[in-house]
Amino acid sequence: MSARERDWDGVRLHVVTGKGGTGKTTLAASLALALASGGRRVLLVEVEGRQGVAQLFDCPPLPYEERRVAVAPRGGEVHALAVDPEAALLEYLEMFYGLRRAGEVLTRFGVIDFATTIAPGVRDVLLTGKATEAVRRRVRRDRARRDAPGTDAPAPFVYDAVVMDAPPTGRIAQFLNVNAEVAGLARSGPIRNHADRVMEVIRSAETVVHFATLLEEMPAQECLDGIAEVAGAGLNVGGVLVNMVRPxxxxxxxxxxxxxxxxxxxxxxxxxxxxxxxxxxxxxxxxxxxxxxxxxxxxxxxxxxxxLASAGRPRYELPLLTDGVDLAGLYRLAETLRDQGAA
The missing domain is CATH 1.10.287 (Helix Hairpins)
Structure with missing residues (x-):
């Protein structure tokens, strides 16, 4: 492996988007493996409900619960979570209002599904909120003191990085800009406060948005358009992940x-x-x-x-896996990302 420094030191939330068919989920999983390599702990978050992550890692469908799905090269772990809007809302009601049982009753009547349908901004706040909560989450203080007695330093983070397999490029700016989405629904109160906390993470230097693409006209143009839109929304553009490259x-x-x-x-x-x-x-x-x-x-x-080079962003080229994408292929792509400095 090359001695090149990592391009994204200090970044803790990696959002991966791309046009359909570019292998976005495959690249998100590979990036999570690359980031975990060397003993780090990484969470891979899926928000579209397709269970693509479970298929890639050849494991049962992911519940709304963080589970280890892979051991990274040279040590480290990848955990994964499939975020379900309904479960996220129940968790939100319990955390802020102590109303989990009431939420379960509302679920039986379909009220939650109705609410997130007529107010999609709320749905996006719940989906992004779970990822940003994982970014902020620290080891419990009693455990931190046990592991490092005699120190008053902040407890370490539970995860060294979080990778989000996000919606396609055409919706990514709207999906991440949750403050604008909820502005007309809640100008104050817990929902707005929750959205503000989400945006603190998403707009911080700890978050970047990576774009998956191919060496083809339409995906490349959508990638460039997405980069411009995300930058225009005041969000941090990451790298360009060029998938399925043939020599x-x-x-x-x-x-x-x-x-x-x-x-x-x-x-x-x-x-x-x-x-x-x-x-x-x-x-x-x-x-x-x-x-x-x-x-x-x-x-x-x-x-x-x-x-693609005209975008002025770091670019990483991943080979076409002629035998299809399996777990061995993910490790190969992860190593390629590390060799090019992405992790």
């Missing part, structure tokens, strides 16, 4: 000529004949077409890479 198969000169349609078909025919294959001319023409297509794709990806 060029040929040298630059050959690719440049092929992109112009210049292929040595005669040499291809000779190669096919040397391999003892039938219909060498037909196979050579097919190979030439494939070569031109590959060269054009590489040129397009180079153009997209330049556009």
């Amino acid at each position: 060029p198969l040929l040298d630059p000169d050959t690719l440049a000529r092929a992109a112009l349609g210049e292929t040595d078909t005669a040499a291809l025919v000779q190669g096919v004949k040397a391999a003892g294959l039938e219909h060498p001319e037909e196979i050579a023409r097919g190979l030439a077409d494939e070569l031109v297509g590959h060269a054009l794709r590489v040129r397009l990806e180079s153009d997209v890479r330049d556009r």
Whole structure:
């Protein structure tokens, strides 16, 4: 692994967003593993209710409860939590009003679901609130004193970092800007105070928003638009996570000529004949077409890479896992992120 310093020292909440199909959840899980490596404790929070994290780590569906899902390279742990708005609201009612039993009654009548439907800002406060509470949470003081007697220093945090697998790019600024969402619903009182505490964490230097994308036009444009929107909302933009990157198969000169349609078909025919294959001319023409297509794709990806670089944010490139994403693949992606300084 390289000796490069980590880009996000001091950041404790990593929000990962991206256009659908970019592998956002995979990258969030890989980032959590990378951050936990070396003995740290990281919480991975899922807020969309798809149980994608459980599938990646090959474990049962996650409840509304923090559970360890992986041991990180060189020590460390990844815990995961699937945030359910209904359970989060019950917890909120219990914490601030002591009304958990009343909340359970409301749940049976569907009132909570109705409330979060007509006031989606409340739903987002509950979802983001759980992640930001985990960022602030410290080890109980009696345990801290037992582990480090004779010190009055603040108790250590329960988690060294929290990674949120957030909604897609098109909704991320609205999702995170919970103060604006609840402004028309609650200008004062516990809900507004709760939103203010959430925003203290989200707007702090301890929080950044990372963007997952591909080397393709539409995901890249949505990534750039999302970066501009998040920055415009006063939130901190993190890095660009470029997923499913495929290396060029040929040298630059050959690719440049092929992109112009210049292929040595005669040499291809000779190669096919040397391999003892039938219909060498037909196979050579097919190979030439494939070569031109590959060269054009590489040129397009180079153009997209330049556009992403224009955002001026750290960029990390993750390889395409040709065998699919399994637990071994997550560890490989985590190591790649660490090698590039993301964790």
